[in-house]
Amino acid sequence: GFFGSLSDVFPFLGFYKRHYMSTATALGICSYITLTLLSTEFMRSAVVVVGFLLFLGQIQRAVVDMMADGKVSEFMVKEPAIKSDAVSFIAGVTYISMLVSLAAAVPLLKRNDGSGGRVGFIIAACGLTVLLYPILRGWLPEERVEKAKSNRVDWGKVRKHWKLFTIAVMTALAALGLGVVQAFADDWARLVYLLATGALLQVGGFWSLSRLQARVILVIFLVQVMYVPLSGAVDYWFTADETCVAGGPDFSMAYYVLVSRFIGTGALMLSVWIFQAFIAASWTFRSAFLFGIVLKSLGAIFDVVIVLRWNIAIGIPDQWWFVFGSSMLADIVNMFDYLPAMILMSRVTNPGLESTTLATLAGFWNYGSALARSLGTVLMRVSGIRTTAPCDFRSLPVLLLGGQVALPLALIPLIFWLIPHVKFDAPLESTVHPQQGREAGEEEEKRTVEHSDSAAGRAVGRLPTATTLGIPNPSLDEFSQADESEEDEETCTVGAGVNRSLNEVRDEEEEMEADEFEGSVASERCPKESFTSRPPSETTRRNGERCYFPPETLGLEGTPGAPPAVD
Known part of the structure; x- marks a missing residue:
């Protein structure tokens, strides 16, 4: 002992x-x-x-x-x-x-x-x-x-x-x-x-x-x-x-x-x-x-x-x-x-x-x-x-x-x-003494409060739009990577979720300003043009996910019918 x-x-x-x-x-x-x-x-x-x-x-x-x-x-x-x-x-x-x-x-x-x-x-x-x-x-x-x-x-x-x-x-x-x-x-x-x-x-x-x-x-x-x-x-x-x-x-x-x-x-x-x-x-x-x-x-x-x-x-x-x-x-x-x-x-x-x-x-x-x-x-x-x-x-x-x-x-x-x-x-049933259990609970609550007050917690809190639209909350690592990425190839990973979300809210919001999405996951992962409400015929795929694009952004203006899918 x-x-x-x-x-x-x-x-x-x-x-x-x-x-x-x-x-x-x-x-x-x-x-x-x-x-x-x-x-x-x-x-x-x-x-x-x-x-x-x-x-x-x-x-x-x-x-x-x-x-x-x-x-x-x-x-x-x-x-x-x-x-x-x-x-x-x-x-x-x-x-x-x-x-x-x-x-x-x-x-x-x-x-x-x-x-x-x-x-x-x-x-x-x-x-x-x-x-x-x-x-x-x-x-x-x-x-x-x-x-x-x-x-x-x-x-x-x-x-x-x-x-x-x-x-x-x-x-x-x-x-x-x-x-x-x-x-x-x-x-x-x-x-x-x-x-x-x-x-x-x-x-x-x-x-x-x-x-x-x-x-x-x-x-x-x-x-x-x-x-x-x-x-x-x-x-x-x-x-x-x-x-x-x-x-x-x-x-x-x-x-x-x-x-x-x-x-x-x-x-x-x-x-x-x-x-x-x-x-x-x-x-x-x-x-x-x-x-x-x-x-x-x-x-x-x-x-x-x-x-x-x-x-x-x-x-x-x-x-x-x-x-x-x-x-x-x-x-x-x-x-x-x-x-x-x-x-x-x-x-x-x-x-x-x-x-x-x-x-x-x-x-x-x-x-x-x-x-x-x-x-x-x-x-x-x-x-x-x-x-x-x-x-x-x-x-x-x-x-x-x-x-x-x-x-x-x-x-x-x-x-x-x-x-x-x-x-x-x-x-097995808890091996912790009741007093120790109370102390552990207080420590966990304290850590939760500290997390909510931290910069990371505030960053997650700035995602109401994505949550409202039904987009899964990403981890902080994905959030930081999305902020640093500016290539279109990397910005369409959640396009399908954005499409579903737009279909749900387009009856309520006819026009959405692009600046409303700044700082959100959605705006960083799909270009602004992809948030235009379009019929399914004017869609394409990028990185395995579906995004909406106007025909002119694909260089296909004037082409009848749906553009070819690009994976």
Whole structure:
């Protein structure tokens, strides 16, 4: 929220996004190079320094991701027909990259001399160096602001949207406070802090955001909270040896991590294709959210089955059940949660404040996820689950059924109230706060008044004759071009309209002075002679339009009959 708000009101070096991205990327490069040069002994003794350097690397990821998502959101608000195309494309490319990085990580994990991590830092630094080129070259479309506005806070925007910036800062401060609580407090204190600040942020969201935006932050918050992660207990159960879990899977850590990641990443790519091809094409936001919730509950049943060992009873080995059940479905259901939420958040951002709005909405998503993880930790502790000898996983099936199967289904009634029942490319209700809407209306009215008082407005106002005659009002560009043109070839573009108009008014006005048409479009586009009332037999065409001309003006005086048409 902090970096998003800063980028929307403070154009750094002339741009709202470009040099925030380049600066964060440069810091990331420096942090990874520094980690490569540090000795193993120093890293072990200076954990705070290492943590700070890794934190800079995460800042780089967050800033670049947020700025790019803000630009995508800007396009989606302007062109709803984009639907999920941009989000799905970015997600697909991201997971392809993840698959490549996982393949590169396998040989690094097999190195026992500690050099694998250094090689990984070098690869990360090289990748970020490559990223600098498209950022500095301006591949992210963005216009440079005026020199007078560069490196200065736009206080007018801050005052106008102060409520949005307030909730964004509140979200950032709550996240910083959570870091402090996690470092110094126990699980119960962390849960109480998350519950209190989460409720406060929801109240602040309904106070500061539009009605649709407030409903969106509530639903994405609840979608995360009402699915209790139990990964700590589940991970231990899958990898525990025979002494801890008798007759359990007893997976090696390498198999459990690598296989689940490879299969999971492949499943993510498949889910992106399914979503883009079938769901985003014809479904509504509400249907997509409902489908994700139901699928999430069904996916959790696979973990319940393997923990209760029912898969062995029906003859399916743990490896197969894990690969095609828990590992694959877990990532698929997460993706069917993420994609509709990301698209909806992108569609409801405020114009000109995309980074701030999107960072704030995503902050509620992450805050709900943190609250759910904290709740899962407390529930595992209260239920008596033990991951060390003597191990105890007897309550794990009950927690899985309650926290991951039943609890998400309780959100279904709220989905019908909170999520709009419109397709992904359909217009949404106004995302602007009522006060902002009134201000926008006042600005539009002011611009209209200014336009009417301007020279251009007065120029258009001097066209009563053309309007009365039924001639379409030209644009100002055509008006200026007509004033400058003096060639007969260019002056007959609206002759047909003039003829129709003269036929209508000739009974009322027998004679019309040529000076009455000076300054009007009609007089400039057809010669004065063409305004003589003539029968249709004495007509000609010029530039594809019909004008009246006396025979003498065509050099045809005395010629019987109609003159030949000239195109």
